[in-house]
Amino acid sequence: MNQRIFKVLEYNKIKNQLIDQAASSLGKEKAAAVKPSTELEEVVRWQQETDEAAQVLRLKGHVPLGGIFDIKPSIKRTMIGGILSALECLDIASTIYGGRQLKRFIEDMEEPELPILRELVDGLLPLHELERSIKSCIDDHGTVMDGASDKLRTIRSRIRTSESRVRDKLDSIMKSKSKMLSDSIVTIRNDRYVLPVKQEYRGSIGGIVHDQSASGATLFIEPQAVVEVNNLLQQARVEEKQEIERILAELSQDVSENQSFLYTNVEILSQIDFMFARAKLGSQMKSAMPTMNDEGRVNIKQARHPLIDSEEVVPNDIELGSDFTSIVITGPNTGGKTVTLKLLGLFTLMAQSGLQVPAMDGCELSVFEQVYADIGDEQSIEQSLSTFSSHMTNIVDILKHVNDRTLVLFDELGAGTDPQEGAALAMSILDEVVSRKARVIATTHYPELKAYGYNRDGVTNASVEFDIQTLKPTYRLLIGVPGRSNAFEISRRLGLDENIIETAKQHVGVDSQSVEHMIASLEASTREAEKDYEEADLKLQEAEQLHRDLQEKLRQFEEKKEKLYEKAEAKAEKAIQKAKEEAESIVSEIRNMKNQAGLKEHEWIEARKSFEEAQPNLSNKQKTPQKQPDKKEQKEMKPGDEVKLLTLNQEGTIVEKTGREEYQVQVGVMKVKAKAKDLEFIKSKQPYKDKPLATVKGKSHHVKTELDLRGERYEDALNLLEKYVDDAVLAGYPTVSIIHGKGTGALRTAVQNYAKNHRSIASSRFGGMNEGGSGVTVLELK
Known part of the structure; x- marks a missing residue:
């Protein structure tokens, strides 16, 4: 581009x-x-x-x-x-x-x-090694540390010793000859320690003059007594510099490697x-990630121009490339037409640069090979021929490169020349660009183009809304509604005489008036539709909230019911245990007396068995006695058949036959053994006992009818669930149970959402009281 x-x-x-x-x-x-x-x-x-x-x-x-x-x-x-x-x-x-x-x-x-x-x-x-080497030699301030090498540590020790000797000698001289000094301080000139001596005492303090003040009244003299120590100090500093360079050279070599x-x-x-x-x-920018395509489709909701203040910008919806490939926007000046053009062009460039765009989630943009724009800053009726020529030169260049992967933006197409010729040129240029299947948005003032979108396939009209009451544009884009002239209404509100307005209306052609009435009707219909949409959306939100509230109340009810059942079972268990202990005591006494009563051993065993069978089943929540089926209604049952377990009043699936008249039945998360007389046949299902075992990663194994996800991480649990459902479908199971526990509810929600979207899952429900309640989800497989 x-x-x-x-x-x-x-x-x-x-x-x-x-x-x-x-x-x-x-x-x-x-x-x-x-x-x-x-x-x-x-x-x-x-x-x-x-x-x-x-x-x-x-x-x-x-x-x-x-x-x-x-x-x-x-x-x-x-x-x-x-x-x-x-x-x-x-x-x-x-x-x-x-x-x-x-x-x-x-x-x-x-x-x-x-x-x-x-x-x-x-x-x-x-x-690590390179970082450690550098950090062991250089401190956080960028100074090579004494510990960088033994030699550097020794050299810096000598430097400190020499500096201390020099300062001691200079302090001694300052104390004895303070009147000869301009100031009682030790200073440095040419990297050597010196004293500021008054000019008139130059001969009194022998040594080397290194500098003098601007006025010449002070000389900076290195006393002869410290010359030798300063020399040693300078030599140590040279050695320090050389050692530092050697250390940095080694580090540089490490970096190079x-x-x-x-x-x-x-x-x-x-x-x-x-x-x-x-x-x-x-x-x-409060942006969203756009979905990208290369088919020229654009669909953005509540788009906001990123360079306009967020407090002032008006969000707009733009759609292009599906039902129509071109939009012609009409409307008054300063109404926001040019902003709309720039908005779409800028969104396209941003999205193709990997940037998110300031719009609602779910927006869609297209990847274009080229984006062309003819947008001028001058938009007054005083545009000169040179301006028209400049625009036309740009348009001619655009037409040379337009294809079906091009976005073209025309601002005030055909402006700057005779209105009749300009409108004709505008329509002709639009026809050419549309015929090449480019995506086009054009703005215009010409009334002739208001009907353009109704006469061309793939083209639609749009306008920017104008508020007659405030005499200001609202900057809202109305797609499908051409802009209409508001001159008469504006003139009336500004005080123009009504007779003049009525006379002006007579000069307007009948066709033009019809178009204006049609546009006014479209605007009213659009506003009414938007109002209805907002009301419907509000009702939808209320319904969704009510649905969520009901789901929450149902969940709370299920939890409360389960707790009450558990509490009742615990109480019953305690009562039965107490009764059993008392009965055992009585039975023991009777047993001691059995010889006197002449009771046979086998009669005793049968009585004992009758006593045990008389104990209630605590897991049976339904106490209503069930009618036993007639013998003639009994049917030979096979694995996979759906049956009703009469002792529990629960439906289940035959897993296998374990005896002559005994079956193993899958009821929720439980497997129980039951006599044929306690089972009521419901319907046949394709048996899974004789199906080949599910195969995972080349190893055969038996697929259970339940999956326990408790304790698994979120991602691992979803992976296990996906694999297990596939295996269960292959195994031909009619129902399976997913144990996820209660906890925070995140895993339970994930399982429910997964079940809704899986094509092999017919339905899902929470487990019953015997099946684990809301801690278990039972899946009905297709």
């Missing part, structure tokens, strides 16, 4: 805001070089990167990108044998540390998945910083 379109649509202002969001010079460099891509896959990848960074910012509020520097010039110098300064070495160590902090930050995030960010940070190399790893880290860090700069800008 050419640079002119960036200037016309003010894309560079967005780039400047993006640069300000970058945390490092690396990110700023990337932001400064950004430009729209014309490849759909690349744009989608950029949008996914920005979305991942935005998710991190929403969850954490920040990202550790401090301490990262552009160290590429320093690395390059070491490769040609250059020696880095201490500060340059410190920047390299800081960048290594910053990369490691960022890597740990991303890796420690359990949610969301962040595949792109995790792939990037996996490429960051820790380089790791140059490929450092370049890799720098590139990754710059990419991540750029990603978060885009996300920060999107957050600042």
Whole structure:
């Protein structure tokens, strides 16, 4: 795309805001070089990167990108044998540390998945040894430390000793000859310690003159007594400098040896910083990630121009490329027509640069190969021929390149010349661009173009709304409604005589009046439709809230009911246990007397069995006795058949036959054995006992009719659920139970949502009181 379109649509202002969001010079460099891509896959990848960074910012509020520097010039110098300064070495160590902090930050995030960010940070190399070498030699202020080498420590010890000797001698001289000094201080000239001596006492203090004051009244003299010590100090400082250079040379060599790893880290860090700069800008603009296509479809709701103050901007909906490929916008000056053009063009450039756009979630934009715009700042009736020629030259150039992957924006098409000829040219130019299947938005003042959208396929009219009461535009875009002239109404409200207005109306053609009446009717219908939509939306929100409230009350009721059942069972259990103990005591006494009563052993055993069978089943919530089916109604049951367990009054599925007249039945999360006489046949299902075992990763195993997700992580639980449902479908199970517990309800909600969207799941429900209640979801499989 050419640079002119960036200037016309003010894309560079967005780039400047993006640069300000970058945390490092690396990110700023990337932001400064950004430009729209014309490849759909690349744009989608950029949008996914920005979305991942935005998710991190929403969850954490920040990202550790401090301490990262552009160290590429320093690395390059070491490769040609250059020696880095201490500060340059410190920047390299800081960048290594910053990369490691960022890597740990991303890796420690359990949610969301962040595949792109995790792939990037996996490429960051820790380089512990190089960082440790630099930090052990250079402090946080960029000074080579004494401990960098034994030799440096010795040299600096000598320096401190020599400095102390020099100061002691100079202090002694100052005390004895203070009258000869301009000031009682020790100063430094040419890296040597000197005293400020008055000019007239120059001969009284022998030594070397290194400098004098501007007035010449003070001489800075190095007394002869400290010359030798100063010489030793200077020599030690030279040795210190040489040792520091040797240490920095070694560190520079280490940097050179790791140059490929450092370049890799720098590139990754710059990419991540750029990603978060885009996300920060999107957050600042309250933007959303657009869905991208390359088919010319645009559908954005509540779009706000990013360069207009958020308190003043009016959100608008724009749709293009589905039912129509071109929009002709008519309406008054300063009504917002040009802003609408720039809005769509700027949104397109932003989206193709990987930036989110300030609109509602679910917006859709297209990737165009080129965006062309003919937008002039001069919009008055005083436009000269030269202005028209300039516009036409631009339009001619646009027409040379227009195709079906082009977005074209025309502002005041055909303006600046005779109205009749201008309108004809405008319609002809639009016909040409539309015939090439480009996407077009054009604004115009010409009334002839108000009917253009009704006479052309793929073209629709639009207008910017004008409030007659306030005599001001509302800046709202009305698609499908052409703009109408408000001259008569405005003139009437401003006080023009009614006779003049009526006379003017007689000069207006009948066709023109009909069009105006049609437009007025369309505007009224549109406002009425919008009002109805808002009322319907409000009712929908109220209904959804009521549904949520009812679901919550149902959940609370189920929990309360389950607790009451548990409490009743516990109470009954306690009572039965007490009765059983008393009965056991009585039975024991009777047993001792059995010989006297002549009771046979087998009669005793039968009586004991009758006593045990008389005990109630506590898990049976339904106490209503069930009618036993007639023997003639009994049917040979097979695995997979649906039956009713009469002793529990619950429906279940035959798992297998365990005896002559005994079956194992799956009831919810329980497996129970039951006699054939206690089962009532419901209907046959395809048996699963004889089906081949489900196979996972090449290993056969038996699929259970229940899956326990308690204690699993959120992502792992969903993966296990997805795999288990597939295996259960293959195994032919009619129903399965998913145990997720109650807890916070997040896992339960995830299972319910998964069941709604799975094509092999017919329905889902919470478990009954015997099945685990709201801690279990029972899935009915197709």
